[in-house]
Amino acid sequence: xxxxxxxxxxxxxxxxxxxxxxxxxxxDQGYYLAIALNMVLYxxxxxxxxxxxxxxxxxxxxxxxxxxLGTYAVGLGLDYMPFPALVLIGGAVAAILAGLVGAATLRIxxxxxxxxxxxxxxxxxxxxSYLQVKLSASMGLYVFTDFTEKHIYWMLLALxxxxxxxxxxxxxxxxxxAMQIIGNxxxxxxxxxxxxxxxxxxxxxxxxxxxxxxxAILAPRYSYVEPPAAFNPMISFLVVIMALxxxxxxxxxxxxxxxxxxxxxDIVSVRFPNDTSIVIGIAFLVIVYLLPxxxxxxLEQLWAHSRKARPEPEPVPVEERA
Amino acid sequence: METIVTGILxxxxxxxxxxxxxLQYGVSRIMNLANGETLVAACFVAFWLFTSYTVNPLxxxxxxxxxxxxxxxxxxxxxxxxxxxxxRNQGMLEVDSILATFGLLFLFQGLMLRGFGGAYTSYTFLxxxxxxxxxxxxxxRVVAFAAACVIAAGLxxxxxxxxxxxAVRAVAVNPASANLVGIDVAKAAALxxxxxxxxxxxxGTLISTFYTFNASMGVIFTMKAxxxxxxxxxxxxxxxxxxxxxxxxxxxxxxxxxxxxLTLAATYALFTLVLLFRPQGIFGRQQA
Amino acid sequence: MTAAALRVQxxxxxxxxxxxxxxxxxxxxxxxxxxxxxxxxxxxxTMLNLISGALKPDAGEIALSGTLISGMPAHKIARAGVxxxxxxxxxxxxxxxxxxxxxxxxFGHRRLWGEQAxxxxxxxxxLVGLRGREHVPVAxxxxxxxxxxxxxxxxxxxxxxxxxxxxxxxxxxxELNIGIELIARLSEQGRTIIMVEHVMDAIRSLCGRCVxxxxxxxxxEGEVEEVLSDPEVVEAYLGDDDDA
Numbered sequence: 001x002x003x004x005x006x007x008x009x010x011x012x013x014x015x016x017x018x019x020x021x022x023x024x025x026x027x028d029q030g031y032y033l034a035i036a037l038n039m040v041l042y043x044x045x046x047x048x049x050x051x052x053x054x055x056x057x058x059x060x061x062x063x064x065x066x067x068x069l070g071t072y073a074v075g076l077g078l079d080y081m082p083f084p085a086l087v088l089i090g091g092a093v094a095a096i097l098a099g100l101v102g103a104a105t106l107r108i109x110x111x112x113x114x115x116x117x118x119x120x121x122x123x124x125x126x127x128x129s130y131l132q133v134k135l136s137a138s139m140g141l142y143v144f145t146d147f148t149e150k151h152i153y154w155m156l157l158a159l160x161x162x163x164x165x166x167x168x169x170x171x172x173x174x175x176x177x178a179m180q181i182i183g184n185x186x187x188x189x190x191x192x193x194x195x196x197x198x199x200x201x202x203x204x205x206x207x208x209x210x211x212x213x214x215x216a217i218l219a220p221r222y223s224y225v226e227p228p229a230a231f232n233p234m235i236s237f238l239v240v241i242m243a244l245x246x247x248x249x250x251x252x253x254x255x256x257x258x259x260x261x262x263x264x265x266d267i268v269s270v271r272f273p274n275d276t277s278i279v280i281g282i283a284f285l286v287i288v289y290l291l292p293x294x295x296x297x298x299l300e301q302l303w304a305h306s307r308k309a310r311p312e313p314e315p316v317p318v319e320e321r322a
Numbered sequence: 323m324e325t326i327v328t329g330i331l332x333x334x335x336x337x338x339x340x341x342x343x344x345l346q347y348g349v350s351r352i353m354n355l356a357n358g359e360t361l362v363a364a365c366f367v368a369f370w371l372f373t374s375y376t377v378n379p380l381x382x383x384x385x386x387x388x389x390x391x392x393x394x395x396x397x398x399x400x401x402x403x404x405x406x407x408x409x410r411n412q413g414m415l416e417v418d419s420i421l422a423t424f425g426l427l428f429l430f431q432g433l434m435l436r437g438f439g440g441a442y443t444s445y446t447f448l449x450x451x452x453x454x455x456x457x458x459x460x461x462x463r464v465v466a467f468a469a470a471c472v473i474a475a476g477l478x479x480x481x482x483x484x485x486x487x488x489a490v491r492a493v494a495v496n497p498a499s500a501n502l503v504g505i506d507v508a509k510a511a512a513l514x515x516x517x518x519x520x521x522x523x524x525x526g527t528l529i530s531t532f533y534t535f536n537a538s539m540g541v542i543f544t545m546k547a548x549x550x551x552x553x554x555x556x557x558x559x560x561x562x563x564x565x566x567x568x569x570x571x572x573x574x575x576x577x578x579x580x581x582x583x584l585t586l587a588a589t590y591a592l593f594t595l596v597l598l599f600r601p602q603g604i605f606g607r608q609q610a
Numbered sequence: 611m612t613a614a615a616l617r618v619q620x621x622x623x624x625x626x627x628x629x630x631x632x633x634x635x636x637x638x639x640x641x642x643x644x645x646x647x648x649x650x651x652x653x654x655x656t657m658l659n660l661i662s663g664a665l666k667p668d669a670g671e672i673a674l675s676g677t678l679i680s681g682m683p684a685h686k687i688a689r690a691g692v693x694x695x696x697x698x699x700x701x702x703x704x705x706x707x708x709x710x711x712x713x714x715x716x717f718g719h720r721r722l723w724g725e726q727a728x729x730x731x732x733x734x735x736x737l738v739g740l741r742g743r744e745h746v747p748v749a750x751x752x753x754x755x756x757x758x759x760x761x762x763x764x765x766x767x768x769x770x771x772x773x774x775x776x777x778x779x780x781x782x783x784x785e786l787n788i789g790i791e792l793i794a795r796l797s798e799q800g801r802t803i804i805m806v807e808h809v810m811d812a813i814r815s816l817c818g819r820c821v822x823x824x825x826x827x828x829x830x831e832g833e834v835e836e837v838l839s840d841p842e843v844v845e846a847y848l849g850d851d852d853d854a
Contacts, residue, residue, distance in 0.1 A: 278433065
């Protein structure tokens with residue numbers, strides 16, 4: 001596989017960053033680790049979300065549903081199966097749900113998709129709660145493992161790397177090219193021979209699967225798992241904000257949103273706990289009116305302006321096969 | 323039978339809310355996720371008027387509806403028109419308006435939480451019993467349903483028997499053509515959005531007479547309204563009403579016969595069926 | 611006798627009360643440059659949409675070299691070998707000319723990838739007169755150049771039938787000559803082409819046979835000169851000032 005110079009540099013920088021991040025637990029196992037864990041969690045979630053919602057421009061609010069399913073897979077199965085298997089199963093179950101949701105909604109317009117996913121987490125939560133109470137008379141599940149925060153941190157870091165590599169591979173593949181075309185003009189895509197519905201569903205399943213795995217990995221963090229926490233709709237909203245804030249044109253765009261926003265949310269939840277809704281509302285408005293392409297989009301715009309004198313055309317966003 | 327009547331009473335009030343959203347999405351092409359907040363705000367204002375000034379909510383509508391009209395008009399002109407002008411195509415506008423109104427949803431909900439707290443509130447109004455076909459229902463529900471019918475009738479008269487109303491309908495069917503026949507599409511869109519907000523506020527006022535509400539419940543109502551609008555066929559008023567009644571009956575049936583905790587599941591099941599078999603809704607047009 | 615390149619039988623499409631295409635039947639032979647003409651609103655673009663799969667016919671059959679394609683989704687029809695241009699040119703605005711054309715090469719039935727796809731795109735861009743401009747972003751191109759890119763994209767899938775939806779519309783006289791020449795060359799290479807056109811000069815100089823639509827129906831099919839001098843056809847066009 002031939003890599004361009006940009007890709008090699010990105011790979012090196014990425015590897016260094018990951019290695020550096022991995023050493024954090026050696027220095028602190030308290031507050032900073034907790035914050036970093038949140039960051040890595042949302043890094044994984046937002047990047048997985050962007051795999052699908054970036055190229056298609058379909059805003060998915062289903063994140064909490066996939067996440068919760070992953071958590072529940074671990075909660076239900078930990079007495080019977082080893083943890084790694086459950087992570088994969090959590091991912092698979094989430095992917096299946098994504099497939100079903102996709103098949104029902106992606107053949108129609110994007111608006112229906114957003115609305116459907118809007119209530120999906122709540123729907124899954126209702127069903128899971130109902131089944132839980134019916135089948136076991138208690139609302140929650142106990143999750144006992146030997147994992148501590150640092151193990152979960154490392155697992156999430158590994159997951160984030162996997163998501164990035166997957167995204168990179170997709171971008172270079174026909175699937176990535178097809179998604180770019182679909183994002184530009186779906187009619188042209190179809191008339192070029194692209195089965196747009198199927199591809200969107202496939203991509204949604206990949207994205208959902210990773211989100212499910214994140215949920216599974218996070219399950220041991222709290223020893224007791226309950227539907228409202230596992231299927232917390234806030235997860236869906238925060239992922240959308242951070243990804244859009246960072247910018248979804250690039251695979252690493254969401255990271256630019258994740259890092260500052262997790263810090264902001266942490267401060268807000270401590271200092272102004274009753275005002276989280278207001279902060280989130282303002283964040284959405286800022287994104288729509290001031291940063292429609294996210295911070296990275298705005299920065300790239302400014303950079304493009306400053307290069308206007310150059311006669312060469314702008315480089316295309318997708319990695320070139322050199 | 324009891325289920326059906328209760329369902330219809332419930333559906334009737336859903337219908338008002340859905341009508342509001344139908345106008346906003348069908349004419350102004352704005353998917354207003356903050357619609358539920360207008361409803362909740364109306365509930366609180368009605369509550370305040372009733373408990374502080376003993377104002378009958380039905381008269382309260384005369385105050386609440388115009389205020390909601392003006393507020394929604396302002397929201398449209400200040401926040402949403404720039405998006406309409408900026409969007410390169412319908413898809414972009416829909417995404418932008420969803421995100422923007424989503425932001426408004428959180429903002430308003432947060433402000434209301436601050437102002438009113440998170441507690442559940444209700445007030446007693448016409449809590450006497452009313453008999454229909456041998457079973458007793460709350461008089462407040464019946465009156466709310468009747469008032470909703472009156473308001474809906476008023477809307478029908480406006481849309482089908484006045485010039486402004488016909489212009490609004492024309493824009494819902496095809497904005498480009500409406501433009502060509504001389505209709506000021508921008509004005510019609512703003513009018514529809516404001517009117518939609520007023521309708522939702524009416525629905526909220528009526529709902530507050532029999533429903534226990536709190537500051538965070540806007541989202542659930544928005545969700546149901548969205549589903550009703552889509553089920554009924556975007557932009558179609560009759561469809562929205564029928565879909566609302568169907569939803570009301572289905573929810574009541576599920577709550578009574580299966581489990582009250584599965585009402586949302588019932589709603590979603592209906593929604594999924596519509597999406598799979600008739601995505602344009604009951605009265606919608608096939609997408610070209 | 612081999613099956614016709616494209617055969618339409620009894621095609622019908624209605625939108626609510628409006629019947630846009632009514633019992634249309636015609637045949638296009640292999641290698642032909644076939645004209646689909648008629649006054650404004652006669653249903654020509656709808657007919658093209660039925661062939662390309664953008665719309666599903668309410669009734670009737672459409673067969674590509676003997677294989678039934680009516681009712682199939684657009685992407686399957688594209689892979690079967692039908693490519694088209696659009697009345698209002700449709701570009702992929704975030705990409706350059708090369709990648710726009712590659713879209714046809716990668717996902718059509720040729721299923722090229724990588725260097726091969728790029729080569730094919732370059733060849734076609736040269737064919738339509740855009741050699742050397744492969745990396746220009748299409749958003750920065752003139753309308754006529756965008757049309758050329760769209761044509762190259764349609765050709766990139768090596769289609770069995772090429773549908774041109776008023777491809778010559780909006781061109782000035784010198785551009786028109788170049789455009790007509792280009793289409794003539796494609797036809798000489800053996801391409802089967804169906805042209806929807808209003809520019810009568812082009813129809814006369816390029817097409818052998820054609821079919822005339824009016825209000826969704828076929829009113830005449832045959833050799834161009836014969837058809838254009840038919841009184842019913844002339845009547846249908848009276849009052850229409852698109853004639854060249």
